[in-house]
Amino acid sequence: MNLEQIIKNIIIQKAEPIGFDEFMNLALYYPAQGYYSGGVQKFGTKGDFITAPETSDLFGFCLAKQCAQVLSPTQNILEFGAGSGVLAAQILFELGRFNKLPSTYYILELSAELQHRQHHTISKVLPELIDRVVWLKTLPDNFSGVVIANEVLDAMPAKRLIKHDKGFYELGVDCQNNALVWQMLKRPYRNKKLPLPTKVLQGYTTEVNERAVAWVDALSQSIEQGVVLLIDYGMGRDEYFHPQRDEGTLRCYYQHKASDNPFEHVGAQDITTSVNFSDIADQALASGFAIAGYCTQAMFLISLGIEQYLLNEKDEHRRIALAQQVKQLVLPSAMGESFKVLALSKNAQVKLNGFQEQDLAYKL
Numbered sequence: 352m353n354l355e356q357i358i359k360n361i362i363i364q365k366a367e368p369i370g371f372d373e374f375m376n377l378a379l380y381y382p383a384q385g386y387y388s389g390g391v392q393k394f395g396t397k398g399d400f401i402t403a404p405e406t407s408d409l410f411g412f413c414l415a416k417q418c419a420q421v422l423s424p425t426q427n428i429l430e431f432g433a434g435s436g437v438l439a440a441q442i443l444f445e446l447g448r449f450n451k452l453p454s455t456y457y458i459l460e461l462s463a464e465l466q467h468r469q470h471h472t473i474s475k476v477l478p479e480l481i482d483r484v485v486w487l488k489t490l491p492d493n494f495s496g497v498v499i500a501n502e503v504l505d506a507m508p509a510k511r512l513i514k515h516d517k518g519f520y521e522l523g524v525d526c527q528n529n530a531l532v533w534q535m536l537k538r539p540y541r542n543k544k545l546p547l548p549t550k551v552l553q554g555y556t557t558e559v560n561e562r563a564v565a566w567v568d569a570l571s572q573s574i575e576q577g578v579v580l581l582i583d584y585g586m587g588r589d590e591y592f593h594p595q596r597d598e599g600t601l602r603c604y605y606q607h608k609a610s611d612n613p614f615e616h617v618g619a620q621d622i623t624t625s626v627n628f629s630d631i632a633d634q635a636l637a638s639g640f641a642i643a644g645y646c647t648q649a650m651f652l653i654s655l656g657i658e659q660y661l662l663n664e665k666d667e668h669r670r671i672a673l674a675q676q677v678k679q680l681v682l683p684s685a686m687g688e689s690f691k692v693l694a695l696s697k698n699a700q701v702k703l704n705g706f707q708e709q710d711l712a713y714k715l
């Protein structure tokens with residue numbers, strides 16, 4: 352049975368609509384058939400979208416520089432949702448060059464298929480380092496080092512809300528005439544931890560991500576000491592809930608085409624929402640983290656010297672190719688400004704080099 356029919360059957364059995372977060376969870380992570388659990392090619396030009404490490408090795412090299420600043424010889428790296436494994440390979444390669452390799456590079460990966468792909472990527476490029484890579488299924492205890500999550504928060508299932516009467520209501524997913532449709536749930540939505548806009552018109556639609564916030568709290572409990580780097584598209588609360596953003600941030604990607612319809616290509620298309628970094632920062636502070644910096648991806652990479660890699664490149668063809676990649680990573684019209692970096696720290700007093708040029712933490 353295909354995933355769309357499985358989800359319809361779940362709704363029919365429950366005899367009521369499911370929350371959008373539950374739908375998104377099934378569509379992305381249902382065993383073997385969810386978008387991230389299944390075997391389809393997702394990343395890169397042959398997939399549905401291109402992430403920063405797929406765009407250029409320089410992304411991972413800059414992250415490695417940030418890791419090198421804070422990693423002590425006994426500390427480790429923990430990467431969440433490592434995609435094709437290319438970011439891990441970039442970071443390990445560059446840390447090797449700096450003679451700053453972590454004792455262990457942990458990858459917490461939910462998908463067995465991606466875990467297999469990551470092993471293949473890293474062992475192909477860095478066979479001598481594959482023994483340092485350890486895959487986890489759950490959060491480790493007493494972790495010390497650097498945690499990295501690139502485009503992971505946006506893949507966590509979010510709730511969709513609509514302004515109606517005096518409050519917000521959840522937009523759930525129902526099955527009517529054998530089709531998946533939006534259905535407003537009956538009770539008003541309230542969550543003291545996640546403030547919502549007060550001055551928006553009826554019909555204003557947006558998202559909240561309870562699971563991402565819960566993840567930050569769980570993460571804080573497993574970290575004893577270290578720095579967390581969260582890189583994703585998103586913004587602070589004021590911008591997230593701007594009155595003009597009245598259709599929310601939900602986006603689906605299928606073969607490089609964006610749409611706002613999560614009910615087509617179920618299990619074969621990516622579904623994402625932008626990150627409300629203020630909600631993440633509030634939870635981080637409540638859970639015992641400090642905010643160690645917040646800026647655009649462009650300024651983070653520039654602070655870490657991405658241009659120096661270009662200047663150091665002697666081969667002209669390669670330099671031209673690298674310049675194109677850098678543009679993609681830093682130009683505002685590409686990934687430079689829509690993507691942000693939020694750094695959290697725990698029991699670590701350090702001024703991170705990635706925020707030398709810009710720190711927008713006051714905007715959170």
Ligand SMILES: C[S@@+](CC[C@H](N)C(=O)[O-])C[C@H]1O[C@@H](n2cnc3c(N)ncnc32)[C@H](O)[C@@H]1O
Pocket residue numbers: 387394402403404405431432433434435438459460461462465500501502503506507566
């Ligand atoms: C858009 S992909 C990004 C992949 C990769 N980080 C990159 O930049 O190419 C999102 C990834 O996040 C993973 N993910 C989502 N929630 C997660 C969680 N709670 N723990 C670990 N990985 C998670 C998904 O399985 C998926 O591999």
